[in-house]
């Protein structure tokens with residue numbers, strides 16, 4: 305797995321187009337906008353406006369919860385946040401967790417950022433969290449997200465019919481999961497990351 309340094313000196317996990325790493329205070333405002341984006345929230349949950357005070361409190365506390373890991377997604381060599389990857393419900397007994405992702409602005413979607421971020425996030429789940437199973441739920445009508453999840457290695461496990469009521473309609477929700485690959489595949493994915501990141505960024509170093 306490769307790492308890069310952010311503007312504040314923090315280490316980030318580097319891919320070919322994007323890096324994933326810690327949130328910094330300048331991310332809090334774009335995140336506030338995305339959490340209040342009705343159109344995007346409609347794709348993955350119930351919309352409730354988030355007020356600024358509780359949002360900032362959430363941002364301050366996110367690193368203190370051992371069951372969660374939140375990554376900012378950035379383009380290689382660019383400090384601006386373009387999305388986030390959220391690992392939650394990390395369970396040390398079952399070695400399982402849930403994962404979620406959002407690319408904040410439509411203009412940044414469909415450029416391969418989401419797929420790459422998800423691959424880096426899953427790699428992190430196997431290598432750093434030592435997980436066996438990573439799951440997600442997605443609305444059955446969210447064809448783009450399902451396509452991306454399949455491409456990242458998630459397989460459909462079932463459909464929860466009329467599971468959510470969102471914006472005036474009942475929504476079927478699909479459960480998908482990815483499982484820990486063989487040790488050989490995990491090693492191979494590391495080699496791929498080294499290759500992909502080589503020469504991308506002068507501050508990229510192997511860890």
Ligand SMILES: CC(C)(COP(=O)(O)OP(=O)(O)OC[C@H]1O[C@@H](n2cnc3c(N)ncnc32)[C@H](O)[C@@H]1OP(=O)(O)O)[C@@H](O)C(=O)NCCC(=O)NCCS
Nearest residue numbers: 347348406407413414415416417418419442447448449451
């Ligand atoms: C879902 C999301 C994370 C994907 O990230 P992204 O950066 O846009 O995705 P990528 O660019 O890596 O890949 C998009 C893929 O979907 C395909 N795609 C685009 N629109 C599609 C559609 N309507 N149906 C099926 N596939 C579609 C693209 O062709 C591309 O696949 P390809 O690389 O095989 O050609 C991002 O679009 C997003 O945040 N959307 C809004 C919120 C959301 O839906 N979140 C998920 C909630 S569970």
